[in-house]
Amino acid sequence: MSETIRIKVIDKQNNIQVLEAPTNIGLSLMEFLKASGYPILATCGGMALCATCHVEILKNYEQLPEPTNDELNMLDTLPHLFPTSRLSCQIKLTSDLPDELEVKIQGEMEGEQ
Template identity: 60%
Template sequence: MNDIKIYVQEPSGDKTPVDAPTDMGLSLMEVLKASGYPIAATCGGMALCATCHIEVLSDHELPPPSDDEGYMLDSLPAVTDNSRLSCQVRLTPELDELVVKLGAGD
């Protein structure tokens, strides 16, 4: 198993590590939900609801959002240039040490 560490910035500013496997085809949303984070993921990961909105705080290069993800992000009131839907971020070894903030102010 190839695990990476994802860090979630808490409201206090502290960063909590989350171990995430990269060999199972999981999305960031799936790992965050399994780790107990309160992500609604109403649409089940189909990029239809934006309830898994995150802000990427680290300098990692992620693939660009799909058109569907872009449309959902455009509908959010607190979107930033680093906003993503965690259901659309597939975990890869390159994302080791990724830092995200949940909700990003929604």
């Protein structure tokens, strides 16, 4: 089992970065993105209550664990929803994930109106 996952991140300015994330320390994708310098608001702290951690999954969406009803309900409140939208706080980085993901940040960042 792999202890890292490769994540290609595209930010809202379309800057691209490929990161290696650990899958053995219990981080969510939102926590990893914030720790990597993406200032996602994450107002609710990862409780699936704010949707500011919205990401669009561009690769391997179908290999992720299914979203919960709480996550789907919160995604439904977003004005811009994509077919592969997820809340990054609800994606736990574990060795069950595919080796590679590609995500586009779509949520709210600190300092944005």
